[in-house]
Amino acid sequence: MGESFSKKENRNKKVKAKEDKAQRKKERKMNNNKGKSLEDMLAYVDEDGNLSTEPPKQTRKTEIDSKDIRIGATPRLPEDTTRTGMITFFNTLKGFGFITDDKSGESIFFHINQLTEPVKERDKVSFIKEKSARGYSAAEVKKMDPRTKKS
Structure with a gap:
């Protein structure tokens, strides 16, 4: 088969x-x-x-003294923590808001306890930028005089 x-x-x-x-x-x-x-x-x-x-x-080799070599991270200079910005959002009932930083453009959280005087949305303010557990937050928020641009 x-x-x-x-x-x-x-x-x-x-x-x-x-x-x-x-x-x-x-x-x-x-x-x-x-x-x-x-x-x-x-x-x-x-x-x-x-x-x-x-x-x-x-011919292009150059001698480098071993004492000139630095190993490790370069030290950071302390950045200026006092900033200016505009309040873009503020909820008076819940007691928090956000400030848009003039220098970096980032949105920074603030709590009503950090206000030195009453503020409202679109107010120019000066504040201190602090590192917190959830990112940056604003402290010592002061309303700026719109004519002199000083707090």
Whole structure:
């Protein structure tokens, strides 16, 4: 009894797949990049930060005294904490609001307990920017005189 058409087709597909696999294996062996010398694998960085195959020129080397090298984070200068801004939102019933900082444009939260005098929306104010658990908040919020722009 002979094979059915689908069995022959499946057998031919398996034979073809084995031949393709053997061909790919042969190509990989021909194009094998293993066993390169150390010189072929090295890459150098030139003075502009670009990779090159040539070592950098020795003439451009400068000696650096080890005492001049500082390791660690650079100390931050204390930033000016007194800022100015405009009250963009204020809810008197809930007792909080937001000030848009003139310098950075960010929205800073304030609580009614931090007000030195009554304020309303669109008032120009000066305040101290403080770091809090939830980001920055404003303290010592003072209304500024609109004519003199001073608090």
